[in-house]
Amino acid sequence: xxAPVAPPSASLSPVPAAxxxxxAPTDVSNPAYYHKVVDCQWACPAHTNVPEYIRLIAQGRxxxxxxxxxxxxxxxxxxxxxxxxxxxxxxxxxxxDGKPVAICRLKRVAADNRDDVxxxxxxxxxxxxxxxxxxxxxxPSSLTVANDLMPLGYEVVIFEKLAEPGGLMRINxxxxxxxxxxxxxxxxxxxxxxxxxxxxxxxTSMRALLAEQWDAVFVGSGAPTGKNLDIPGRKQAAxxxxxxxxxxxxxxFGHIEKIGQRVLIIGVGNTAMDCCRTSRRLGGTxxxxxxxxxxxxxxxxxxxxxxxxxxxxxxxxxxxxxxxILANGKLVGLELERLRWFEENGKQKSEVxxxxxxxxDDVILAIGQENAFPWxxxxxxxxxxxxxxxVVDRKTMQSTHANVFFGGDxxxxxxxxxxxxxxxxxxAISIHNHCENVSLDDRPAWGMNLVSSKMGMHAWSYxxxxxxxxRTKMQHxxxxxxxxxxxxxVELGFTAEQTAxxxxxxxxxxVQTNFSASLCIECDACIDVCPVNCLTITPDYSNxxxxxxxxxxxxxxxxxxxxxxxxxxxxxHIMVKDEDVCLHCGLCAERCPTAAWDMSQFELLIPYAGxxxxxxxxxxx
Numbered sequence: 001x002x003a004p005v006a007p008p009s010a011s012l013s014p015v016p017a018a019x020x021x022x023x024a025p026t027d028v029s030n031p032a033y034y035h036k037v038v039d040c041q042w043a044c045p046a047h048t049n050v051p052e053y054i055r056l057i058a059q060g061r062x063x064x065x066x067x068x069x070x071x072x073x074x075x076x077x078x079x080x081x082x083x084x085x086x087x088x089x090x091x092x093x094x095x096x097d098g099k100p101v102a103i104c105r106l107k108r109v110a111a112d113n114r115d116d117v118x119x120x121x122x123x124x125x126x127x128x129x130x131x132x133x134x135x136x137x138x139x140p141s142s143l144t145v146a147n148d149l150m151p152l153g154y155e156v157v158i159f160e161k162l163a164e165p166g167g168l169m170r171i172n173x174x175x176x177x178x179x180x181x182x183x184x185x186x187x188x189x190x191x192x193x194x195x196x197x198x199x200x201x202x203x204t205s206m207r208a209l210l211a212e213q214w215d216a217v218f219v220g221s222g223a224p225t226g227k228n229l230d231i232p233g234r235k236q237a238a239x240x241x242x243x244x245x246x247x248x249x250x251x252x253f254g255h256i257e258k259i260g261q262r263v264l265i266i267g268v269g270n271t272a273m274d275c276c277r278t279s280r281r282l283g284g285t286x287x288x289x290x291x292x293x294x295x296x297x298x299x300x301x302x303x304x305x306x307x308x309x310x311x312x313x314x315x316x317x318x319x320x321x322x323x324x325i326l327a328n329g330k331l332v333g334l335e336l337e338r339l340r341w342f343e344e345n346g347k348q349k350s351e352v353x354x355x356x357x358x359x360x361d362d363v364i365l366a367i368g369q370e371n372a373f374p375w376x377x378x379x380x381x382x383x384x385x386x387x388x389x390x391v392v393d394r395k396t397m398q399s400t401h402a403n404v405f406f407g408g409d410x411x412x413x414x415x416x417x418x419x420x421x422x423x424x425x426x427x428a429i430s431i432h433n434h435c436e437n438v439s440l441d442d443r444p445a446w447g448m449n450l451v452s453s454k455m456g457m458h459a460w461s462y463x464x465x466x467x468x469x470x471r472t473k474m475q476h477x478x479x480x481x482x483x484x485x486x487x488x489x490v491e492l493g494f495t496a497e498q499t500a501x502x503x504x505x506x507x508x509x510x511v512q513t514n515f516s517a518s519l520c521i522e523c524d525a526c527i528d529v530c531p532v533n534c535l536t537i538t539p540d541y542s543n544x545x546x547x548x549x550x551x552x553x554x555x556x557x558x559x560x561x562x563x564x565x566x567x568x569x570x571x572x573h574i575m576v577k578d579e580d581v582c583l584h585c586g587l588c589a590e591r592c593p594t595a596a597w598d599m600s601q602f603e604l605l606i607p608y609a610g611x612x613x614x615x616x617x618x619x620x621x
Contacts, residue, residue, distance in 0.1 A: 025566040030446040034602040045422040051510040056263035058503040065110035080108025084416040099471035122151040129153035139167025141408030142220035144424025150193040161202035171249040177510040223369040223409035233324025244366030260361025267366035269299040395426040396440040418487035428609035444607035464586040469503040519596035526588035
């Protein structure tokens with residue numbers, strides 16, 4: 001196998017002599033240790049088993065990959081198109097060639113190519129357990145709670161103010177990014193378990209709802225209110241100034257079918273990107289996004305910015321709105337302050353350089369969202385903080401009212417779909433404990449499987465070849481076709497050839513280098529062959545910083561663990577591995593003459609409401 005050379009070593013200060021007091025060996029029996037080594041899975045809020053689902057795709061086992069995805073993230077087809085991808089910045093491949101594996105888009109490959117899975121999804125039992133749970137809002141967090149509780153026999157009722165399920169996934173993510181058919185199908189898998197959904201039924205009083213004697217109530221109503229911008233001219237030009245999330249909803253329902261040719265979007269988050277791209281499809285020919293800061297401070301995902309700019313959207317940096325300009329009572333422009341940013345006493349500050357005016361016909365405000373709970377009375381035991389947010393336990397999702405739980409954007413403000421899903425999983429565990437009279441702090445334990453990948457003396461059950469291929473570029477619909485309507489999906493998915501190339505870029509970080517100190521003869525063969533200098537045999541140092549500085553290549557990334565073995569039989573030195581730079585290539589295990597090193601596939605067993613997670617380990621490629 002060929003692999004990249006080691007990164008340049010950083011210089012650290014000299015270190016003292018080794019400590020005579022040996023450290024405790026790293027506890028690799030703790031599931032959290034190897035979980036953290038699988039950087040993509042660790043970074044995913046729902047802890048999806050990324051390497052395994054990529055291997056299943058490599059084998060053409062799309063249905064198995066989809067089901068593995070669905071157990072943790074619940075909406076593989078939806079998230080394969082819309083996820084904010086916290087896994088990708090963490091991807092180890094990004095440290096090798098600067099471009100992470102296209103994890104999110106491979107999720108979509110499994111969703112698009114799977115077989116019918118309806119008979120493979122958990123079913124609700126005919127006999128119920130006698131417990132009733134009310135869910136407010138049919139967004140991703142509430143749907144996840146329903147997904148986890150229905151198979152346990154709960155009667156689940158969702159109160160939804162709109163006529164369709166999905167929450168902001170439906171009304172705020174344009175269909176050119178998320179086709180309605182994909183949303184309907186994956187939401188349908190949950191609702192078809194027998195969930196009682198009451199559409200056009202907004203909850204107007206929490207007191208009245210609690211009076212109906214539910215065993216638990218979950219609030220997943222999202223962050224439904226867009227922030228306003230109170231500057232001169234706002235009221236006078238109100239007819240042509242729109243709140244982003246409300247405007248997107250109106251576009252979804254067909255209440256808005258066109259917009260002026262010159263459109264300004266204020267704000268530079270993902271909602272702003274959806275607004276500017278939707279404007280292009282509704283008649284905007286000169287669309288600009290106004291950002292208060294420079295690009296490195298933008299909240300929008302890089303790929304969202306790229307897609308917007310590909311469609312002719314101009315992004316104006318370092319400008320702040322000052323005054324809406326009207327002529328004859330109609331909006332004609334926006335005066336802005338051009339800002340220069342600088343640092344003073346460690347804080348970012350700005351000063352006005354000059355003012356500019358940009359002509360416009362319409363302005364869309366996408367400067368953030370906030371929660372609104374006028375329907376929750378303040379004297380029923382649910383406490384709110386000074387910002388008007390409910391006081392919610394971050395581990396259990398329980399409010400200060402024992403029967404009421406929160407999740408998704410309703411809990412701590414706008415985040416994203418995958419966080420909403422994880423909130424739903426944790427809330428479901430808490431609701432189940434609550435209904436079973438079990439302490440909410442008694443969370444079901446995480447577990448793990450660790451199975452050798454050895455197939456012979458020098459062969460493994462996974463592909464440990466390093467693929468030098470660059471990241472696969474997503475196919476997009478032609479620009480001339482995109483603007484035909486809101487329903488023309490822009491991203492077309494990977495071809496079979498692109499998929500085959502991209503899956504091989506994964507470094508199989510879940511196939512762990514498992515070390516047995518008692519077998520080591522300290523021959524240094526593993527150290528010599530390691531392409532990234534991540535292994536060292538060294539005397540022990542009681543201080544972690546000193547030990548990190550004394551390795552073959554100093555371990556300077558303190559967010560990543562170092563592995564320390566038990567004392568070796570001959571010298572009582574220890575084997576140390578820097579988990580940050582290891583490529584999981586298996587060369588150490590191939591070279592080791594005593595099999596002290598083994599490549600072992602790790603699987604995190606994630607608990608869900610009412611059950612420990614089942615293991616999969618269906619086979620590495």
